Amino acid sequence: MDAGINRCRVAPIVQTGAAVAEGEIVAQGESLAMHASVSGVVERADAEQIVIRRGLAPSTVSALKETSCPQNAADLARIAREMGLVGMGGGMFPASVKLGTGWQIHTLVVNAVECEPGIQIDEALILHDTDTVRSGIDCVTAALAIKRRVLVVKRTAANHIGSFAASCAADVLTMPNRYPAGAEKLIVARLDGRMPPAGLLPVQCGYLVLSVASLWAIGRWQLYREPSILRPLSLVTPSRPTRNLLVPIGTALSHILNTYGIGYNPEAHLLVTGGLMMGARATPKTPILKGTNAIFVQPILRRLIRPEEPCLLCGACFDVCPLNLHPIGMVERIKSGRRSPALATQLDECFLCGACSAVCPAEIPLVQYFRDAKRGLRA
Amino acid sequence: MNTIVSPFLRRGPNARDMMTGMLACLTVATVHFGLRYDAQFPARYALYLVLASLIDIFYVLLKDGRLALPRASTLVTAALLVLSVPARIPWWQIVAGLLVAILFGKRVVDPGALRVNPMLLGRLFMMLVFADSIQTWLAPGAEIDALSSATPLGLQASEGVAYSPLKIWMGDIHGDWEGIYAILPGAPGEVLPLLTLLCGLVLYMLGILDWRSGVMYIAGFALTCVALDMPLGIHLAAGATIFTAVYIVTDPRSMPGSKFGRLAAGVLAGALNAGIRKHGFYPEGVVLAVLFVNLLGPTLDRIAFQGRAYLLRRRAKARSQDSVCVCGMP
Ligand code: SF4
Numbered sequence A: 001m002d003a004g005i006n007r008c009r010v011a012p013i014v015q016t017g018a019a020v021a022e023g024e025i026v027a028q029g030e031s032l033a034m035h036a037s038v039s040g041v042v043e044r045a046d047a048e049q050i051v052i053r054r055g056l057a058p059s060t061v062s063a064l065k066e067t068s069c070p071q072n073a074a075d076l077a078r079i080a081r082e083m084g085l086v087g088m089g090g091g092m093f094p095a096s097v098k099l100g101t102g103w104q105i106h107t108l109v110v111n112a113v114e115c116e117p118g119i120q121i122d123e124a125l126i127l128h129d130t131d132t133v134r135s136g137i138d139c140v141t142a143a144l145a146i147k148r149r150v151l152v153v154k155r156t157a158a159n160h161i162g163s164f165a166a167s168c169a170a171d172v173l174t175m176p177n178r179y180p181a182g183a184e185k186l187i188v189a190r191l192d193g194r195m196p197p198a199g200l201l202p203v204q205c206g207y208l209v210l211s212v213a214s215l216w217a218i219g220r221w222q223l224y225r226e227p228s229i230l231r232p233l234s235l236v237t238p239s240r241p242t243r244n245l246l247v248p249i250g251t252a253l254s255h256i257l258n259t260y261g262i263g264y265n266p267e268a269h270l271l272v273t274g275g276l277m278m279g280a281r282a283t284p285k286t287p288i289l290k291g292t293n294a295i296f297v298q299p300i301l302r303r304l305i306r307p308e309e310p311c312l313l314c315g316a317c318f319d320v321c322p323l324n325l326h327p328i329g330m331v332e333r334i335k336s337g338r339r340s341p342a343l344a345t346q347l348d349e350c351f352l353c354g355a356c357s358a359v360c361p362a363e364i365p366l367v368q369y370f371r372d373a374k375r376g377l378r379a
Numbered sequence B: 001m002n003t004i005v006s007p008f009l010r011r012g013p014n015a016r017d018m019m020t021g022m023l024a025c026l027t028v029a030t031v032h033f034g035l036r037y038d039a040q041f042p043a044r045y046a047l048y049l050v051l052a053s054l055i056d057i058f059y060v061l062l063k064d065g066r067l068a069l070p071r072a073s074t075l076v077t078a079a080l081l082v083l084s085v086p087a088r089i090p091w092w093q094i095v096a097g098l099l100v101a102i103l104f105g106k107r108v109v110d111p112g113a114l115r116v117n118p119m120l121l122g123r124l125f126m127m128l129v130f131a132d133s134i135q136t137w138l139a140p141g142a143e144i145d146a147l148s149s150a151t152p153l154g155l156q157a158s159e160g161v162a163y164s165p166l167k168i169w170m171g172d173i174h175g176d177w178e179g180i181y182a183i184l185p186g187a188p189g190e191v192l193p194l195l196t197l198l199c200g201l202v203l204y205m206l207g208i209l210d211w212r213s214g215v216m217y218i219a220g221f222a223l224t225c226v227a228l229d230m231p232l233g234i235h236l237a238a239g240a241t242i243f244t245a246v247y248i249v250t251d252p253r254s255m256p257g258s259k260f261g262r263l264a265a266g267v268l269a270g271a272l273n274a275g276i277r278k279h280g281f282y283p284e285g286v287v288l289a290v291l292f293v294n295l296l297g298p299t300l301d302r303i304a305f306q307g308r309a310y311l312l313r314r315r316a317k318a319r320s321q322d323s324v325c326v327c328g329m330p
């Protein structure tokens, strides 16, 4: 079971055939625990997957004995580990690592930007589960003795969720509506007045950036002692209004599609989890992960299947890159194998937002090259 | 189908939309010219485009042995060429120019390391080979772009015909000279700078053209005009200035891709063009200025790439000297 990126490996601690109750710990790792999101019998438990067949009457076992608020950063990090919290904005970085760095944090940044088109789950949480989000914010602020809170919203949402900021004594930072305005790096750059260099985490600059969904999960723990077993997400289909759902983690997509009567034809539709810009293609069997903030069922655009053409040097990718990198310059150098310090610097900086690929009129999969090259550089 | 990778969204025009947009604007210019000056021109324009398509089709047929639709960019190249040479030069000269632009420029030079504007290559060829016909067509001694503009500017310089920049902006070239000289001044694409400018604006708003090289070309041109003490109004209005800014220095493939590259190339092309007009050892300013800048393109892009990386590294260094990263607040 791989709940995300580094330090996120967990190993199952239950046996096949065991009965588990909702909320029971089923896998344990260095930075987080995983909990059963339904009550039932374990059908499969290996390094890849734990399958629980829903069966027993739902009975909630809280794995968390804690009753009081976390008192300090170490406390909070421990709780994050026990409740199995990862970055729920999509990054799936274990929150205990972020919280346990020991850096002096002066600002809590509540990221409600959701710049990926179509996703509105953070907005929905703020509007419909306001108290849970607020208690999550209060909990983190108290534990880390944070001086300043900032709610970051996109311009279109500034009016209706901006008012939430007043109720929790937060400043509002409005970001443009353009993708990728919600990237941590760009938000910190706005707050800080300068762009943090590659490799420097926002926490290292004193900014703790958490998505609304993560804070909501902390709020669930704070209010109900519930570990991270539910995933709020947007279900976006072309023909119907977007729905915002609360889904047990691990649910197969097919289950959700059937429940809502959404037709999915692999020939004509694209099933995507996470977001149309940075998400991944999925199959009906794909489970909901802790970072799955949206499901998209979209008709396949003609342009997506058009073959790659030679670069026109139209300059669109240069214009759109939020970091002013030189996307096609990098790709040319990667293709021809001309490794240079300048290329490494630019590659390091790129955070794979994919904005350049999306505008390329020649359909060059620029971001794909960067993803591969970054892997190559690391390996 | 399984090769579809993120992002799953597309923004802005794709290559075909871009070429279609350009072609539409050029066709508007053609129709305008037809309505006001030469009713046969649109038909000839269409024939040239058909011919360009045939050249492209035959090339692919001979080389790969298959039939393929002509590339949209070929049509744009052909349209640009036809519109930027005087309407009344002999047809076979235009055909020769088309052949050079499409076969040599687009098929031989373009995929290689050189990035030059194929349409300008065609014009360069016409300029060198058919110099005679250009000579007789142009009023002798004029200091302006010969092929592109036997314009009021030329007439004014050589024959003392009066002009009004405002009238030229409006494409009102029916002047006193018309009765005296049996020529139609200006190339079809260049006679109505106002229309060209409008088309450029529309193309920019559709995301088809980048503003940088065009605006910088005009800036470089204007500054050089002022510096060299040339009459700015007439030089901006007449000749190929606006046409070049909108359609030629914005040609994606042959200009640098980076923002810095475009700004620099634009200024350079503008300044060179104005300079050549002033100290014209050769009357064709646009072709030489832009071709020269085309050759510099890859270098400018390389400088920009290195420069960006240098700035990023310097920033990272400055930050790491901030000791334990106390950005903003303590
Ligand atoms: S957007 Fe695509 S075609 Fe345009 S310069 Fe970048 S890579 Fe080339």
Ligand code: SF4
Pocket (backbone or CB within 6 Å): A320, A321, A322, A323, A324, A325, A326, A327, A349, A350, A351, A352, A353, A354, A355, A356, A357, A366, A367, A370
């Ligand atoms: S993916 Fe493209 S647009 Fe995004 S940061 Fe990297 S180079 Fe820039």
